[in-house]
Amino acid sequence: MDRQTELALIDELLALKASMSAFLEDSTTNPADHYASPGRFEAEQTKLFRQLPxxxxxxxxxxxxxxxxxxxxxxxxxxxxxxxxxxxxxxxxxxxxxxxxxxxxxxxxxxxxxxxxxxxxxxxxxxxxxxxxxxxxxxxxxxxxxxxxxxxxxxxxxxxxxxxxxxxxLTNDQWFEGIADNLDALDLPKMRIAAKDKVIRHANWKTLVEGGIEAYHFRVVHRKTIGPHFENNLSSYRSFGPHMRAVLPRTSMATLTEAARDTWHLRDHANILYTLFPSSQLLVMQDHIVWIRLNPLAADKSALQITTLAPTHGEQDAHWKRNHDITMTTLDEDFTIGESIQSSVAGQSTMMFGRFEGALAQFNRTVNQMVEQE
Ligand code: FES
Ligand SMILES: [Fe+2]
CATH class of the missing domain: 2.102.10.10 (Rieske [2Fe-2S] iron-sulphur domain)
Incomplete structure (x- = not known):
């Protein structure tokens, strides 16, 4: 991301915090059977996972x-x-x-x-x-x-x-149009795998993607882990074709109002989460990146691979392993909620997305459009 965008994102989040408002769009719903139906699962496998890069x-x-x-x-x-x-x-x-x-x-x-x-x-x-x-x-x-x-x-x-x-x-160039400069700037080819975990969870893959792109749950689900370090129900996002960049600010971002603009660095004060459609997420933190790869196994079952990518030089493996374990503890909190949702989904009619959960609505609009197109 270029410097202008970085500053604009910080400005946007500071302004929302100052006005005590979340990043608001229209509230929407998604049919609950999209998370439970074997037919829908097959359609997603065919139209998304067996088509897209x-x-x-x-x-x-x-x-x-x-x-x-x-x-x-x-x-x-x-x-x-x-x-x-x-x-x-x-x-x-x-x-x-x-x-x-x-x-x-x-x-x-x-x-x-x-x-x-x-x-x-x-x-x-x-x-x-x-x-x-x-x-x-x-x-x-x-x-x-x-x-x-x-x-x-x-x-x-x-x-x-x-x-x-x-x-x-789809060539990769077309597919990543708009988000390529963001991904290039992450220097991913120069990183190495410092730790990796694989887990299977009884939850629909979309629920697990959704768990990362809103901050409404932070102070509740993550109250004993990362929750207190992040702003309550404050995040913003942008779409780039089917992909998405969500910014989840830490409480420390508020201190920037006292600091010179040329010292502002987004990664020091926020987690940035790229959702690379359909099912890879890059959680960009201050000095490392966690790659979350989702592999749907059934409507109610997903395999996840969580990989910590670290710079080639610098900290030793033990440092990154500690970081990875903290990430896993936090993600486990999200995945456990995902399984809890899955347990009742067959009895539900809709999933409701509030005005500050616009990223979830946008993600599902993209899924629905691609799955339903001829
Ligand atoms: S050699 Fe017979 S199945 Fe591979
Ligand atoms: Fe979470």
């Missing part, structure tokens, strides 16, 4: 030739590799013979991947390079046509983006 790995997870990472996207197993020339590829993690999952390890370094069923063997470029008794068993087939199923993939802003849709017309 999804952040599947941080580039530091593929540090050298032969590095590979496994990930699930849109309910399907994905393999991301770095070949001998350094190029990054994404494939369906499935053998072309009868579909066995080719790689079981979550990550590692290999130039050849051998199927655990009948040992068809693939290079990190996806090419089929060996298959026992192939000529005898498959005389009508050509190995050159039997490489791993390749998926569109691009490296941008420090992440490997994978799309399951071969005819996805």
């Amino acid at each position: 999804i952040a599947a790995a941080h580039i530091s997870e593929l540090p050298k030739e032969g590095s590979f990472v496994r990930q699930d996207v849109g309910g399907l197993p994905i393999l991301i590799t770095r070949d001998k020339s350094g190029a990054v590829h994404a494939f369906l993690n499935a053998c072309r013979h009868r579909g066995t999952r080719l790689v079981e390890e979550m990550s590692g370094c290999k130039h050849r991947f051998s199927c655990p069923y009948h040992a068809w063997t693939y290079a990190s470029t996806g090419e089929l390079i060996g298959a026992p008794h192939f000529d005898e068993g498959f005389p009508h087939l050509d190995k050159a046509d039997l490489g791993l199923q390749r998926l569109p993939c691009a490296v941008q802003f420090g992440f490997v983006w994978v799309s399951l849709s071969k005819d996805n017309a």
Whole structure:
């Protein structure tokens, strides 16, 4: 974000605080069955998670030739590799013979991947390079046509983006129009993974996204953790196409009224949360970034990967691990509320978003538009 935007965001939040007002829009509702219906879940998998570019790995997870990472996207197993020339590829993690999952390890370094069923063997470029008794068993087939199923993939802003849709017309440039300069400024390619956690929660993925983009709950849910350090029910947000940037000010931001403008730094006095549609969130803190990746498993079940990205130089791992644990404690408070909501959602008719929960309404407008379009 440029300096002018940074100052404008601080001005906006200080003015709201001075007038004792939240960032207000119209109140809205969202149908509760969007959080519970298996049909709706399938539609979201098809229209969002199997169509759009999804952040599947941080580039530091593929540090050298032969590095590979496994990930699930849109309910399907994905393999991301770095070949001998350094190029990054994404494939369906499935053998072309009868579909066995080719790689079981979550990550590692290999130039050849051998199927655990009948040992068809693939290079990190996806090419089929060996298959026992192939000529005898498959005389009508050509190995050159039997490489791993390749998926569109691009490296941008420090992440490997994978799309399951071969005819996805969206290039990453179009998809990130408007928010690219914000993401570039985060210097994500230069960061490293300092800590990572994976959890499964019995909550709809949208509820878990929503939990991060309003400050209405801070002083209630997080009263024993971060709540007292943040302004009560004060946040602002902007949309950039389907994506969003929410700013959640700390109480310390109020001290800036006494300080010279050229000393104002947003990250010193606020958490910035980027929601990269549909389901990655970047929680930008003073000196590090937490990447929250949501992988929907069912209408009422989601896998979450929470990764602390830290600068390559500076603090040691123990420092970042402590930070990560504090983040996890706070996020667990949100996820527990998400499970609580899920327990009653089948008996509800609507979710209500108040005037200061406009970011939730906007997020769901985007989801609904994309899922419902032909
Ligand atoms: S399914 Fe992989 S070699 Fe047969
Ligand atoms: Fe929260």
